[in-house]
Amino acid sequence: MTTPLNQIEAVRHIIATLFAAQKALSSLAPDYKWGGLGNLLGDYGEFLSVNILGLTKARSGSDGFDATLPDGRTVQVKTNRRAPQIGFRGTADLLLVMHVDDSGSHEIVYYGPFHPILTASRRSERDNKNMIAIPKLKQLQKTYGIAIAQGDSRGTVK
Numbered sequence: 001m002t003t004p005l006n007q008i009e010a011v012r013h014i015i016a017t018l019f020a021a022q023k024a025l026s027s028l029a030p031d032y033k034w035g036g037l038g039n040l041l042g043d044y045g046e047f048l049s050v051n052i053l054g055l056t057k058a059r060s061g062s063d064g065f066d067a068t069l070p071d072g073r074t075v076q077v078k079t080n081r082r083a084p085q086i087g088f089r090g091t092a093d094l095l096l097v098m099h100v101d102d103s104g105s106h107e108i109v110y111y112g113p114f115h116p117i118l119t120a121s122r123r124s125e126r127d128n129k130n131m132i133a134i135p136k137l138k139q140l141q142k143t144y145g146i147a148i149a150q151g152d153s154r155g156t157v158k
Contacts, residue, residue, distance in 0.1 A: 045079025045098050064090025087129040110137040112145040
């Protein structure tokens with residue numbers, strides 16, 4: 001039977017494991033912050049975009065984008081795990097949205113022009129950002145997305 005003290009100790013252990021993992025990630029890929037629980041997922045998505053899709057990581061503080069293509073186009077990278085939607089601020093030339101499951105495996109949900117996503121999104125003034133549902137992104141991928149073949153080492157589009 002789990003007691004409150006056992007539960008607290010278990011949670012503490014998991015948090016300690018996460019912090020140890022973040023420290024190890026910082027050693028392996030120091031160009032990423034890997035900080036905070038919220039940033040961990042975003043940093044992982046940016047790491048994947050650079051190392052799998054061959055994008056170039058943007059300088060820290062770049063406005064509205066996280067990476068660039070060799071031709072100079074900007075890419076905003078969003079990584080999702082459990083939320084039914086993504087939120088975004090600003091604009092870029094392209095948007096890359098990845099879903100990461102509990103094993104750390106990823107799937108590309110949308111990779112294509114930013115403008116159609118901006119047009120299809122809804123504005124949340126309270127949160128000062130635009131929101132769009134994951135199923136809508138998958139639908140828009142079929143129309144606007146950059147095709148990445150199944151089995152391509154750069155990821156999969158589903």
